[in-house]
Amino acid sequence: MDNYNFKEIEAKWQKKWDEMQLHKTLEDTSKPEFYMLEMFPYPSGNLHMGHVRNYSIGDVIARFKRMNGYNVLHPMGWDSFGLPAENAAIKHGIHPSKWTWDNIDNMRRQLKQLGISYDWDREVATCHPDYYRWTQWMFLQFYKNGLAYRKKSYANWCPSCKTVLANEQVVDGRCERCGSEVSKKNLEQWFFKITAYAERLLNDIERLEGWPDKVKVMQKNWIGKSQGAELLFKVDGTDQVIPIFTTRPDTVFGVTYIVLAPEHPLVEALTRGTSYEAKVNKFIEKVHRMSEIERTSTETEKEGIFIGAYAINPISGDRVPIWIANYVLLDYGTGAVMGVPAHDQRDFQFAKKYNLPIKVVITPKDSALNAEEMKEAYEEPGIMVNSGQFNGISSQDMMDKIIEYAEKKGLGKRKVNYRLRDWLISRQRYWGAPIPIVYCDRCGIVPVPEHQLPVMLPTDVEFTGQGESPLAECESFVHTTCPVCGGPARRETDTMDTFICSSWYFMRYTDPHNAEMPFDKEKAARWMPVDQYVGGVEHAILHLLYSRFFTKVLYDLGYSPVDEPFVNLLTQGMVLKDGSKMSKSKGNVVSPEEIVDKYGADTARLFILFAAPPEKDLEWSDQGVEGCYRFLNRVWRIVGESLPLYRKDGRNFTQLSHADKELRYKTHYTIKKVTEDISTRFNFNTAISAIMEMVNALYQYADLEEEQKNPDVISEALDNLVILLSPFAPHITEELWHRMGHEESIHMVPWPDYDSKALIKDEMQLVIQVNGKVRDKITVPRDENEDNIKQMAMGTEKIKTLVDGKDIVKVIYVKGKLVNIVVREV
Incomplete structure (x- = not known):
């Protein structure tokens, strides 16, 4: 045969596959169904190696399942709303819509160039009105069912640009656009009540048997269920009460101060007009320049200030000072904590720093503790002391006794708390799904009627990077008519968090052209839940948790046929270069397009699958890429050199030499090995290694004298070599299959079974x-x-x-x- 011309071969077959609609999902109820999905990308402009790895992994599974008789749904789309499009509009003077759609066109071309077997008829883009119409519809369902609400919340604010900033726009406490120091601004914003599903989200994690343990642990920790008590501390001299949740009610007699979040509404009420007001406000401003991550980090120094007020301990009756500190967040628990320095290390360090009292209320069984001599908090169980009528009992028994006492006296109650907070979905941006709400002076908050959806993003907006969202400056968008009374009204100018768009896209793929509903329940029932989901572990908490939440809500409302979206989850590792994640700043980025241009898509795919198990990080190697390219050339040559002996039919394996038996053994061993590695373990690297060993065996057989070669044995080996390699390197194998005289696509050929008798050696x-x-x-x-x-x-x-x-x-x-x-x- 001629030399291996990958450019010609790959372009040829990509065109033919499109014409044949080879990868189109068929309405074939005679076959079992398999839903293969990789996380869809943000259309940033170009694929990176992480994309190539993610989509190559999914493609191998999809092709393998098709060849094993499954009707496979393998779609692709675009998570296409988001901040980078607005930044591009400001920087380059190009509309976010044009920037986004141009990027989508380019990345779609790149994916086709890789030979990924997507059904492009099911393509979705979250920025398309046909899609975000249904994102808005879902918001309305949440709102109607009490799961969407509006309240004041702090947002990042740049005083120079006079605009709200997303967390990712704040770098080292400063605006990424102008470098000004960022503060916090209290704004009315929209939330989804994910906390209403906290217990179900937590309990159902145990059902996710096909998920990695590390992801399940991360979700459990993020939900953060803890059991304890909510105790009511009355503000001395007022009727105000501060509820405080604690997992250690046994230590309540050891409280020597309480701490409020700086944002707590009581802080302003208790300091207004006092000598403490100016100092407290200055401290709050300082805290507002910190991110939540900084405030809660164990590395951050804990700082606080006394606000001049006192609270009464509901159990002991002690009068304790009220402080605010940088480590307490308003949205966690009740936004207030009790300080027990003798029995909590953080409280101990805070008390030592600010010379606050330390009161021991639990001691070891056989010794006493002296607060003045303590070098660290005593956090172990023990015996109660300095605790009134509870002295002498064990601290474990004290937990229930204090809760029972508090409930009996009306001073508190048993409570379960979650670290999980309600989902802030408002974004003060243009390029997102508009929130379908209007505000009427007469009717108040009014949802947009479903038949008026979508609320379209206007195109006549200006991007300056200054002031509020461009939507707020667009008069034609803001001013509208109230759907209830017909009077003048104002549209909500916030758009939705893009995580909402990606929390249901997997259901839209099951029925992507439905103009009456987001998806038909019966069609969704055919495919859902997703059988295999593939994506980065960085999405373990937000995207995966939000998708589970959305699915449960839609299930409860009768729209979704399932209450969990993904049966199996594979989190692939990163692609590294020189030991670090690829990034422009490090100068270690390898362009997939350059690799495809130099070596071909099949080589790029083969290397990315061969270099490491999919769940492990992969170190990029130019030599490894060249090695995979050489291997494909070896496959090309051995098939070409063996074609004169190749026969499609009438094979007989009764009269076999030792060499024949050895090659048959290697052939059927490889079938068994590759099948098991793909189907049960996703060990693509070892599967490819087995195929490489089979090629070596074929070359050894080819060195025999012509009269010693058995055409039937070598034909069987060639068939299976090309078929086993086809999910990994789809173009070269399709070309070889047709050069071997076959008319049908290799990707529609049944996956081979191994002959157990051939595995018995003489x-x-x-x-x-x-x-x-x-x-x-x-x-x-x-x-x-x-x-x-x-x-x-x-x-x-x-x-x-x-x-x-x-x-x-x-x-x-x-x-x-x-x-x-x-x-x-x-």
Whole structure:
């Protein structure tokens, strides 16, 4: 054959597959169905190597399942709303819509260039009105069912740009656009009530048997269920009450101060007009320049200030000072914590720093603690002291006794708390799905009627990077008519968090052209839940948790046929270069397009799948890429050189030489190995390695004299080589399959079964040991008797030399494995 011209071959077959609609999902109810999905990308402009890895993994599984008789749904789309499009509009003077759609066109071209087997008829883009119409519809369902609400919340604010910033626009506490110091601004914003589903989200994690344990642990920790008590601390001299949740009600007698979040509404009420007001406000401003991550980090120094007020401990009656501190967040628990420095290390360090009292209320069974001598908090169980009528009981018993006492006296109650907070969905941006709400002076908050959806994004907006969202400056968008009274009204100018768009897209794929509903329940029931989901572990919490939440809500409302979206989850590792994640700033980015142009898509795919198991990080290697390219050339040559002997039909395996049997063994061993590696373990690297070994065996067979080669055996090997390689390298295998005389696509050929009889060898290899150490190997007939095997082992030149002049104590034969010769010096 001619040389391996990957550019010509890959372009040829990509065009033919499109014309044949080879990858279109068929309405074929005779086959079992399999939903294969990789996380859809943000259309940033170009694919990176992480994309190539993600989509190559999914493509192997999809192709393998099709060849095993499944009707496969394998769609692709675009998570296409988001901040980078607005930044591009400001920087380059190009509309976010044009920037986004141009990027989508380019990335779609790149995916087709990789030969990924997507059904492009089901393509979705979250920025298309046909899609975000239904995102808005879902918002309305949440709103109607009490799961969407509006309240004041703090947002990042740049005083120079006079605009709200997303967390990703704040770098080291400063605006990424102008460098000004960022503060916080209290704004009315929209939330989804995900906390209403906290318990179900937590409990149902145990059902996710096909998910990695690390992802399940991350979700459990993020939901963060804790059990304890909510105790009511009254503000001294007022009627105000501060509820405080604690997991350690047994330590309540040791409270020597309480801490409010700086944003707590009581702070302003208790300091207004007092001598503390100015100092407290200055401290709050300082805290507002910190991110939540900084505030809660164990590395951050804990700072606070007394606000001049006191609270009454509901159990002990002690009067304790009220502080605010940077480590308490308003949205976690009740936004207030009790300080027990003797029995909490953070509180201990805070008390030492600000010279606050330390009161011991739990001691070890056999010794007493002196607060003045303590070097750290005592956090272990023990015996209650300094705790009134509860003295002398164990701290474990104290938990329930205090809760019972508080409930009886009306001073508190047993409570379960979650770290999970309600989902802030408002974004003060243009390029997102508009929130379908209007505000009427007469009617208040009014949802847009469903028949008026979508609320379209206007195109006549200006991007300056200054002031509020461009939507707020667009008069034609803001001013509208109230759907209830017909009077003048104002549209909501916030758009939705893009995580909402990606929380239901997998259901839209099941019915992407439905103009009446987001998806038909019966069609969704055919495919959902997703059988195999593939994506980065960085999405373990937000995207995966939000998708589970959305699915449960839609299930409860009768729209979704399932209450969990993904049966199996594979989180692939990163692609590294020189030990680091690829990034422009590090100068270690490898362009997929350059690799495809130089070596071909099949080489790029093969390397990315061969270099490491999919769940592990992969170190980029130019030599590894070249090695995969050389391997494909070897495949091309061995098939070409063997074509004169190739026959499609009428094969007979009765009269076989030893060499024939060895090649058949390698062929069927490889079928078994590759099948198991793909279907049960996703060990693509070891599957490819087995195929490489099979190619080596084919070359050894090809070195035989012509009269020693069996056309039937080599034909069988070639068929299976090309079929087994096809999910990994789809273009070269399609070309070879047709050059071998086949008319149908190789990707529609049934996956081969191995012949168990071909795996039974006439000969076996045994290890020979002397005094337990491996010294040699021999090949013997499989049915040879034990005495002959022992004689053969003793008769090799190497063994004869080793045992010469020594006393042979005994010879042990372990059937099918080894011969051990025990000797001793004479």
